Amino acid sequence: xxxxxxxxxxxxxxxxxxxxxxxxxxxxxxxxxxxxxxxxxxxxxxxxxxxxxxxxxxxxxxxxxxxxxxxxxxxxxxxxxxxxxxxxxxxxxxxxxxxxxxxxxxxxxxxxxxxxxxxxxxxxxxxxxxxxxxxxxxxxxxxxxxxxxxxxxxxxxxxxxxxxxxxxxxxxxxxxxxxxxxxxxxxxxxxxxxxxxxxxxxxxxxxxxxxxxxxxxxxx
Numbered sequence: 001x002x003x004x005x006x007x008x009x010x011x012x013x014x015x016x017x018x019x020x021x022x023x024x025x026x027x028x029x030x031x032x033x034x035x036x037x038x039x040x041x042x043x044x045x046x047x048x049x050x051x052x053x054x055x056x057x058x059x060x061x062x063x064x065x066x067x068x069x070x071x072x073x074x075x076x077x078x079x080x081x082x083x084x085x086x087x088x089x090x091x092x093x094x095x096x097x098x099x100x101x102x103x104x105x106x107x108x109x110x111x112x113x114x115x116x117x118x119x120x121x122x123x124x125x126x127x128x129x130x131x132x133x134x135x136x137x138x139x140x141x142x143x144x145x146x147x148x149x150x151x152x153x154x155x156x157x158x159x160x161x162x163x164x165x166x167x168x169x170x171x172x173x174x175x176x177x178x179x180x181x182x183x184x185x186x187x188x189x190x191x192x193x194x195x196x197x198x199x200x201x202x203x204x205x206x207x208x209x210x211x212x213x214x215x216x217x218x219x220x
Contacts, residue, residue: 001047001116001156002026002027002028002043002044002176002177003020003025003026003027003028003045003047003048004030004036004039004043004045004048005027006033006048006050006062007078008032008053013029015105016078016105019108020049023112024152024153024156026178026179031054032054033056033061033062034056037065043176044073044176046116047073047112047115047116048075048076049075049078050076051077051078052081052086052090053081060093063075063090063095066094075094076098076111076112076115077097077098078099078101078103079099080100080101081100082100097111097114127162129165130202130204130205131144132201132202132205134158136162139155150197151196153178154196156193157178157193157194157197158201160174160177161174161206161216162216166216166217167215168209168215169214169215169216170213175190178193194214205217
């Protein structure tokens with residue numbers, strides 16, 4: 001999953017970024033509303049971790065603008081504001097959860113998992129393609145009931161494909177799911193991981209449309 005972290009505190013931001021990245025997520029760390037807005041306009045995220053007090057404005061204002069455009073990406077607020085009124089305002093503005101600083105990084109992981117289970121940005125978290133069952137929230141893949149072990153990048157590719165089963169997903173969209181801003185991308189990375197997935201899931205489940213992208217399952 002690709003995560004947008006919006007936090008201006010250098011120490012906390014670095015700790016959260018490294019912790020989330022250690023869970024096999026790509027993390028883009030922005031320190032202002034302006035840069036966060038630009039990231040949200042150009043990139044698809046699975047989750048946003050949002051501080052409320054930023055150098056150039058309020059995170060609540062960013063959240064409200066984000067929701068007004070109909071974007072359903074889950075948002076967890078990270079803030080030092082611990083008043084009940086602040087929590088209510090954040091949740092009423094469209095946040096999915098709320099963590100008050102200082103917080104335990106293990107609790108952050110648990111909250112992220114809980115929010116991802118709701119899958120605000122995906123109609124269903126359970127996808128079936130032939131004899132394959134993909135549980136996006138639990139990050140579990142089974143074939144005829146047998147669990148298949150996937151690496152973090154194999155999962156990222158499958159997650160991008162299973163979000164739109166039967167539809168074409170471009171190579172650029174898959175690369176976006178794999179890498180944070182500034183990461184070096186090898187030209188054949190997507191092809192390598194699609195090939196590995198085919199070996200584990202069966203070649204017939206992922207179709208290549210040359211010059212266009214890839215499709216999981218039959219055409220819609």
